[in-house]
Amino acid sequence: MAPAASKADVVEHLGQAGSIPVRLRHLLPPAYSPEAMSDDPRRHVPRTDTLLADPRLAGAGERLGRALVKDAVQRVQQRVRGGEVAPDAAVEAVLADLPPTASSLRPVLNATGVIVHTNLGRAPLSGAAVEAITAAAGTTDVELDLGTGRRGPRGEAAIAALLEAVPAAEAAIVVNNCAAALALVATALGQGRELVLARGELVEIGDGFRIPELLQSTGARLREVGTTNRVALADYRDALGPDTGAVLKVHPSNFVVRGFTRAVPVAELSEALAGTGVPLVADVGSGLLRPHPVLSDEPDLQTTLADGADLVLASGDKLLGGPQAGLVLGRADLVQRLRRHPLYRALRVDKTTLAALEATLRGPRPPVPEMLAADVDGLRARARAVVARLVDAGIDAFAVDAGSRVGGGGAPEHPLPGAAVSLPPGFAEPLRVGVRPVVGYLEDDRTLLNLRSVPPSADDDLADAVLAVAAAWT
Structure with a gap:
């Protein structure tokens, strides 16, 4: 005689097959009734091989490697089980979860005012x-x-x-x-x-x-x-x-x-x-x-x-x-x-x-000499331009003068004049952990984004990052 099925066996069977014989239904708690199971999100989680075979993810696999894509697939499957992601949106969620490269290093906007920042890879x-x-x-x-x-x-x-x-x-x-x-x-x-x-x-x-x-x-x-x-x-x-x-x-x-x-x-x-x-x-x-x-x-x-x-x-x-x-x-x-x-x-x-x-x-001329030679009035004009975009979006922002440094052990007693975008203190951490990380610093209970260490070509990216943080709060 076959051994009696346990409650765990029944639940596992349900998770795989989505059905259970009538003779075993008495083992289920009320939450596992057939009616309740029809809405169980686990029944709709896309299979791993199905997702990996999607042409949109196949291309990502060629660029990043199958292992990285599979890891992202498994993370998204867990989010589908939790009801955070709809099953038919799984591929888009995987694509959004994938890193830009096969390396874990992420590009960062250095808004610290330290031109040669050792923790941020020194010279760009x-x-x-x-x-x-x-x-x-x-x-x-x-x-x-x-x-x-x-x-x-x-x-x-x-x-x-x-x-x-x-x-x-x-x-x-x-x-x-x-x-x-x-x-x-x-x-x-x-x-x-x-x-x-x-x-x-x-x-x-x-x-x-x-x-x-x-x-x-x-x-x-x-x-x-x-x-x-x-x-x-x-x-x-x-x-x-x-x-x-x-x-x-x-x-x-x-x-x-x-x-x-x-x-x-x-x-x-x-x-x-x-x-x-x-x-x-x-x-x-x-x-x-x-x-x-x-x-x-x-x-x-x-x-x-x-x-x-x-x-x-x-x-x-x-x-x-x-x-x-x-x-x-x-x-x-x-x-x-x-x-x-x-x-x-x-x-x-x-x-x-x-x-x-x-x-x-x-x-x-590389970025470091360019940043050293930056004109203070030009830095102030850049700060005002970024602030104008942020204020138009209702963000508490204003331009301030801010000192910067060479960094990397160079000229420790030679501060450099500059300008920064000043934001409320709550922006510092969300900017640092955002999709495009921005590293600024706190001073006098404000978040400062110092433009001496930001290339002019990245000013729009800096503003976009701030706007994205503000949008997430609304």
Whole structure:
């Protein structure tokens, strides 16, 4: 004799077949009567294979992959079961739920006023750099001389563009970030030897990253000179010896020491080291190629090399406005020594970074320099134009003056004037989690959207995002 059916068996049978023999109906609670079951939304949930076979979703599967589309289908099926989505609207709901790309990274409008925002990916790339990445994404001649058919130098065009931009450099290489550049230099020049460095330059930057710990991890020994706030040329001279591998100068970047201080400029250090055979290495941090009229205190690559540094290190994704990269420029013999070191192989960049870097250097001015050069009156006019759209829709908005910053450790004491759109505080979170996320900030119990860090071409997108949040509240 077959075992008696349990209530759970009956419910499961109903969910799959939508019917039940009369002899089993007494097992059902009143809510599972045949009359009630005729309106049960679970009976109308579209099958997974049926949805995936829909031509509209088949195209999405080719673009995003079947797994992502199937996940979206299952989420929508659950919403149909809950009565949130009508069964005949399931395909449209799946399409609306799909991400724009197969990556989880989402484009964000940076309205923080911080131009180089580390948490938002630092420098936004130029259109030319984006096009170059797309072109380089396939098969390229990154290490092939098409004329001879033989292996060619890797990234030659990007290096040439870098040397044209910084003529004081004899040679250059590119690694995956500035920390990698410093690690390569410390390993090649200082492993088992001493690196001389001022105590006031033993800095910590973002996310607990400490310069001395990085240097020591390479097997180099640190010879600290001076005090936290003062170092003299004699301190460096006294530290030199047969075990000295290099003298390092590290730009503090994200902090400034004021008051009773003293530092030794690169030009003086270079003169003191002449004839000793000890290389002078300067990490300038932010990637400024040449002196900038707005950022007068920020060190740049061209001037630092011209002042006598043997090697200069910098980031490619800060003030340069390019992709994440570590730039090493300077004396040809030292650059070649780094290039031939085994560690370089582990740190070198890929073809898309080389393509984006070259396009950044040769193409039109990238967004970061554009934002730095933005006219304050122009920013105010943009803010008023955005506000006019919002006020017409009944939103409590007005334009205000607002300070902004370089970010990325650059020019920490140099605020930039600008303008912002001011909204009620309740807009901050919905804008941040919207379809097109907008990241602003709260100040004086208002949400501010600072236009210094927003490209002019995105002003309409910014206004549309605010309007969408307001519409959701009505």
